[in-house]
Amino acid sequence: MGVKGYCEVGRSLIGKWRTWSRYPVSLWVRSLRSNAALEAIAKASEEKVPNVVLYNYPSFSGAYSALFAHLFHSHHNIPCLILPFSSVEPLRVEDLTSEGLETCYLLDFLCPKEFLLKLSQQSECKVIGFDHRKSAISCIPDANDCPENLTIHASLEKSSSSAVYEYFSTKHADIGNPDGVVPSLLDSKAKVRVELVLKYIEDGDLHRWSLPSIRAFNIGLGEWRSKFNCLANPYMYEQLLELSADDLIAKGNSYLSSQQNAASKLLGKVFRVRLGRGFYGECLGVRADGNSNLSDEIGKLLSAKSAAAGLRPVGAVIFMQRNNLKMCLRSTDNATDTSEIAKAYGGGGSPSSSSFIIRMDEYNQWIR
Numbered sequence: 001m002g003v004k005g006y007c008e009v010g011r012s013l014i015g016k017w018r019t020w021s022r023y024p025v026s027l028w029v030r031s032l033r034s035n036a037a038l039e040a041i042a043k044a045s046e047e048k049v050p051n052v053v054l055y056n057y058p059s060f061s062g063a064y065s066a067l068f069a070h071l072f073h074s075h076h077n078i079p080c081l082i083l084p085f086s087s088v089e090p091l092r093v094e095d096l097t098s099e100g101l102e103t104c105y106l107l108d109f110l111c112p113k114e115f116l117l118k119l120s121q122q123s124e125c126k127v128i129g130f131d132h133r134k135s136a137i138s139c140i141p142d143a144n145d146c147p148e149n150l151t152i153h154a155s156l157e158k159s160s161s162s163a164v165y166e167y168f169s170t171k172h173a174d175i176g177n178p179d180g181v182v183p184s185l186l187d188s189k190a191k192v193r194v195e196l197v198l199k200y201i202e203d204g205d206l207h208r209w210s211l212p213s214i215r216a217f218n219i220g221l222g223e224w225r226s227k228f229n230c231l232a233n234p235y236m237y238e239q240l241l242e243l244s245a246d247d248l249i250a251k252g253n254s255y256l257s258s259q260q261n262a263a264s265k266l267l268g269k270v271f272r273v274r275l276g277r278g279f280y281g282e283c284l285g286v287r288a289d290g291n292s293n294l295s296d297e298i299g300k301l302l303s304a305k306s307a308a309a310g311l312r313p314v315g316a317v318i319f320m321q322r323n324n325l326k327m328c329l330r331s332t333d334n335a336t337d338t339s340e341i342a343k344a345y346g347g348g349g350s351p352s353s354s355s356f357i358i359r360m361d362e363y364n365q366w367i368r
Contacts, residue, residue, distance in 0.1 A: 036231050037083055041095050044081040048100025054091070056108035057084030060201050060221060061161035063228035064194075065107035065130065067240045068161075071185050072168040076175055084229050085109065093118045101125045108160035110136045110152065120147045129153070130160045130167070132205060159202035165195075186241075196245045216252030217245060262291060263298045270302065273316045274366050280341050284309065285316030285327075285367070292319045292326075296353070299330025307333065314338055318363070325363055328355040 044052070053069045056062030066082050073080035085091060085106075093115060096104060104119065106129035111119075120127050129152045131137075137154050153163055169185045184191055203211045204218055211217070224243070230236045266286050273285035284306040288294055295317040302315025313333035319326055329338035330353055337351040347356020358366075 037091065038095065040081060040083065040231070041091075044079075045100070047079065049079040049081050050100055050102035051078060051080040051105070052096055052101060052103070053080060053082040053105040053107060054085035054096075054109075055082065056160075057086050058225045058228050059108050060225075060228075061132075061159050061205055062108035063236065064161040064198065064201065064240060065164035066230060067237050068165050068168045068185065069105060069107065070237050072172055075172065075185070082230055084231065103128065106130065107164055108132075110154075116150065120150045124149065126151065130163050132156060132159050132163070156206070159198070159205035161205075162198050162202050165198060190241050193244050194241065197243055197248075200245050200248075213249045213253065216249045216256060219252035219255050220248030220250070221252075223251075259294060259297060263294050263301060266291065266294070266298055267301060267305070270305070271367060272311070274368070275312070275314070275316070275341055276344065277365050281312040283312045283314035283316055285318060288317050288319045290319070292321065295319070295328040296330060299328055299353075300332050303330055303332045312336065318358075321357075324357045325360055326355060327358050327363070329353070 051073060053066060055066040055069075062084075066084075069080065070082055072078075083091070096119065103126045106127065108130060110116070110129050110131045116127065116129075127150045129150075131152070131154050134156065137156055153167065155163060165185075172185045186194055200211055200214060200217045201221075203209060203214055209215075221243075224239075227233050227239065228236060233239075266288055270284045270286050273283050275281055275283060284302050286298060286302060288298060291298075299315035299317045302317070303313050306315060307313035313331050313336050315330045317328045317330070329341060329349075331338050332352070334352075339349045339351055339354040342349050342354035342356040345356045345358060345362075347354060349355055
């Protein structure tokens with residue numbers, strides 16, 4: 001649904017924003033407020049480009065939202081500057097205000113309230129934001145209290161990328177062509193491919209996790225996260241159009257299969273671990289040097305295997321990390337708290353997942 005208003009996106013984000021303002025600019029101006037970004041903004045200001053699009057980076061919904069903004073403005077030959085935006089390394093309002101600016105889009109994120117208010121006050125341009133997160137929805141005030149040039153489209157039932165796709169598709173159809181024909185924002189083949197990807201992204205964005213192979217899809221898509229900076233990757237839009245859910249799922253399944261095979265080999269080399277020299281009972285463990293990325297999966301499998309052997313339902317995965325011996329504890333039993341062991345040895349974590357550094361002489365006492 002479309003809701004007019006501004007939003008304070010969580011206390012933690014506001015706290016970060018206020019913290020940044022106390023430090024010299026040189027300490028918090030980094031990659032996303034790079035020379036390339038500032039040069040692009042300066043050029044757009046000189047040419048009086050009327051539209052600026054900021055998209056959440058690195059975010060799958062943000063990247064696809066940027067794609068739809070790019071397709072719309074390109075199709076209608078409307079000048080537009082598209083830039084990645086990160087709350088960790090942000091652009092400033094002063095960077096975005098220029099004489100010719102008419103519309104500023106915030107795709108898949110809402111800035112801190114200070115940013116939104118300052119942008120709407122220093123510029124007469126329209127500010128249009130899209131978000132689907134609960135932290136944003138709960139902070140949107142009544143429409144009557146909002147600046148006229150600030151509009152927010154927010155919904156807990158639809159991801160930002162889906163909402164932005166519908167928004168620009170509708171604008172595209174409203175403009176139409178002189179001959180009366182209204183083509184889709186995407187051609188027929190790309191439309192089917194992209195819309196299926198959007199469904200999977202939405203399934204993750206809204207934490208439904210209901211679509212088949214959603215885990216494999218997210219793993220397959222994960223490697224693209226670093227490529228969603230349109231300044232550093234000029235081929236981003238073409239790549240997004242070519243991505244297919246089937247290919248991403250296949251890649252994810254291949255990765256999961258290799259992980260499972262590697263984990264199975266390690267599970268053949270288990271041994272008993274006397275947790276805290278036996279004070280916390282015994283469980284099964286395995287050395288996973290060179291395979292620390294498997295610690296979570298192996299630990300959970302070991303937890304079940306340990307319980308079946310009549311030991312504590314805990315899996316201990318041990319490996320070398322930067323010249324230190326690290327032990328990761330995992331449990332699939334809700335009544336077991338692994339963090340009490342980790343905290344006793346200077347580590348921490350949650351009941352089902354914790355870790356700590358252990359001295360070699362102490363470790364040798366645990367595996368006797």
